[in-house]
Each structure stands twice: as structure tokens, then as C-alpha cells.
Amino acid sequence: MRAIAILLACTLIGWTSALGPGSPAPGVDGVTGVQEPATTPAPQRAVLVTGASSGIGRTTAEVLAKKGFFVYAGARKETDLKELDAIENVQAIRLDVTVPAEIDAAFKIVEESGRGLYGLINNAGVVVVAPLIEVTQEDFDFQMDVNVAGPYRVTKAFAPLLIESKGRVITTGSISGIMAWGLGGLYAMSKHAVEAYTDALAMELAPFGVKVSVVEPGNYKSKITTSMKERLEARGYTTEGSRYQGQLEGLLRSRLDRGQYKDPDEVAEAFVHALTSEQPKLRYMVVPNQQEAALTIRAAMNKVVQLNQDQPYTYTRDELVEMLDGMLATGR
Numbered sequence: 001m002r003a004i005a006i007l008l009a010c011t012l013i014g015w016t017s018a019l020g021p022g023s024p025a026p027g028v029d030g031v032t033g034v035q036e037p038a039t040t041p042a043p044q045r046a047v048l049v050t051g052a053s054s055g056i057g058r059t060t061a062e063v064l065a066k067k068g069f070f071v072y073a074g075a076r077k078e079t080d081l082k083e084l085d086a087i088e089n090v091q092a093i094r095l096d097v098t099v100p101a102e103i104d105a106a107f108k109i110v111e112e113s114g115r116g117l118y119g120l121i122n123n124a125g126v127v128v129v130a131p132l133i134e135v136t137q138e139d140f141d142f143q144m145d146v147n148v149a150g151p152y153r154v155t156k157a158f159a160p161l162l163i164e165s166k167g168r169v170i171t172t173g174s175i176s177g178i179m180a181w182g183l184g185g186l187y188a189m190s191k192h193a194v195e196a197y198t199d200a201l202a203m204e205l206a207p208f209g210v211k212v213s214v215v216e217p218g219n220y221k222s223k224i225t226t227s228m229k230e231r232l233e234a235r236g237y238t239t240e241g242s243r244y245q246g247q248l249e250g251l252l253r254s255r256l257d258r259g260q261y262k263d264p265d266e267v268a269e270a271f272v273h274a275l276t277s278e279q280p281k282l283r284y285m286v287v288p289n290q291q292e293a294a295l296t297i298r299a300a301m302n303k304v305v306q307l308n309q310d311q312p313y314t315y316t317r318d319e320l321v322e323m324l325d326g327m328l329a330t331g332r
């Protein structure tokens, strides 16, 4: 099914990771061979990544740690916490974004460590695939609880530290935040919410010097769909009685391990840019190929066309082109 082929819909050209955050090491003067006086090392910038046990979050945590950030890596399972803790520059933190007590405990750990917090990456996410007219209230709540309420809760909790550091908040959206696909309505709704959340949060935090971005990946390797399948199997899910039985069965038979997709390294690079650039972008669409770019850009442009047509305050083609030229010139 084509809709499934663009599941979790959704290059980065030459981004360099400006401003590596590590401490400069004292060196030896190249001319005199004399040991330079040790300068006060710049403190490592700390970043919290939620959902760091696998996929995009895991890759991002590893990339940031390698670049010299101190990474608080949020995870839920003991084995993941241990694995993450073993990485240099990483401290694992037990963090389920739907559990306020765990968010409070994570805040305490970060606050007491005295490093402050420069960056928050709201990455934890799940996907629920189900027809909108059949999905249970429980599944609806689950999807929104993790993907929408999660970033809201964690950002709210850590806002004092982020304001203090004039830091960055970055949320993992998706190209499903720009378009939607049949049976993926709930997921697309959650990622559309992340888009609005980012726009409003950016306005609200700008006066405090905190910059806000959303990274919108296309399809990359991760365990998001195998986790979905495991949840379905655990509760004995059956497609029987569904009006969409054929499509759902096709979906469940399709390749859910996402092994056909690229590793999410370029997604991690977008987070690096959003954390280190003097002028981070508000939106980072990161897709693995032209086809996913086309689907997304066309979906965004389609909305403009639909909004504009057959209403009293419509714009002409020339006026639209002029508007577009202005936006292309300023990037906004």
C-alpha cells in the first residue's frame, strides 16, 4: 500500500557542525615548545535526549556525545539505561515522558548535577496505525500522550534551566506533520500538533533567548513499527470485523523492521545544527530521497492552493509568486 510505503512520512547538504561544544585542551606552543598556560576550560554543554534507547534518539545521543556534548539520555528499560551509561559523555536517565514523577526525578538529577541544560531534544515517540472511525479511545490517548503531551510536559519541566542557559528546544516531528495518510491519521494528527507546538513555543521563548526548532524526518531505520507490532500482538489484536481488514492485514504483513531504510545519521546532523548554529532553522525537513521531499513539499503547497481558491480574498497567481519570491529571499 502506497500510504504504508510512506509510513512515518517522511539532504542535508554540507552542514558542518559549527561550534563544537567541547573544552579546549591546553596545548604546547608550536614555536617555543613551551606549555601554554591552561585556559579555563569551557564547560561542556548538556543536552537531554528523550527516547534515546533506539533509532533516531540513540543515533543522536551518540553523535552529540562524540562531538563533546554531555548527553542525558532518556530511556525506560534497565538494559537500555545500562548500555547508554557505558557511552562516554552520556548519563542515562530513566524517563518515561508520560510519567510526571519520572520527569520530576529527571529534572532533579539534571539540576543537582550543576551543569545546567543547554538543549532539550523531545524525541520519544510512538506510532499507532488504525482507522480513525474504529480506533479505540485508549489508542487515541496513547498516541497523543507520548507524541504530544510528552514534549509539552518535558519542555515545561525543564524550561527554567533552558531559559537560564538561553538554550535550545528541538522536537522530533515528521513529514507526517505536513501531510497525512490513510490509517496513519492519529500519528499525523500528533505530528501536526508538534508543528503548531513548535511555532507557538518559538514565539513564547524568543524573548528569553531560547531558540526552538522541529526536525521533520522522512523514513529512516528505527524500531518504531516493530514496537507497534509488539504492542498489537501483546494484546491479541485481530483485524476481524474491521471495515479496513484487507488494508490492515496488508500493513501487518509488510516489512515492519524498517531495514530497507537508511540509518538516521543525517537526522542526527540536523539536531547538531539546531543546537550549534547561531541561527538555527525553525524547521528541518530531513528526508532520504527526492520522492519523500516531493510528497512533503507538494502537500504543503497544496494547502496554499486549497486555502486560496474560491473565496472572496483570493490572491492571483502573480501575487502568490511574488509572495513566494519574498519568502524564498528571506527564508521565512
Ligand SMILES: NC(=O)c1ccc[n+]([C@@H]2O[C@H](COP(=O)([O-])OP(=O)(O)OC[C@H]3O[C@@H](n4cnc5c(N)ncnc54)[C@H](OP(=O)(O)O)[C@@H]3O)[C@@H](O)[C@H]2O)c1
Pocket: 008, 009, 010, 050, 051, 052, 053, 054, 055, 056, 057, 075, 076, 077, 095, 096, 097, 098, 123, 124, 125, 126, 146, 172, 173, 174, 175, 216, 217, 218, 219, 220, 221, 222, 223, 224, 225, 227
Ligand atoms: N524513523 C522514522 O522514519 C521517523 C520518521 C519521522 C519521525 N520519526 C520520529 O522520530 C522519533 C523517534 O522514533 P524512531 O523512529 O527513532 O523510533 P524508535 O526506534 O522506536 O524510538 C522511539 C524512542 O521513543 C521511546 N519511547 C516510546 N514511548 C516512550 C515514552 N512513553 N517515554 C519515553 N520514551 C518513549 C522508545 O523507548 P523504548 O525503547 O523504551 O520503547 C525509543 O527510545 C519519534 O518521535 C518518531 O515519531 C521517526
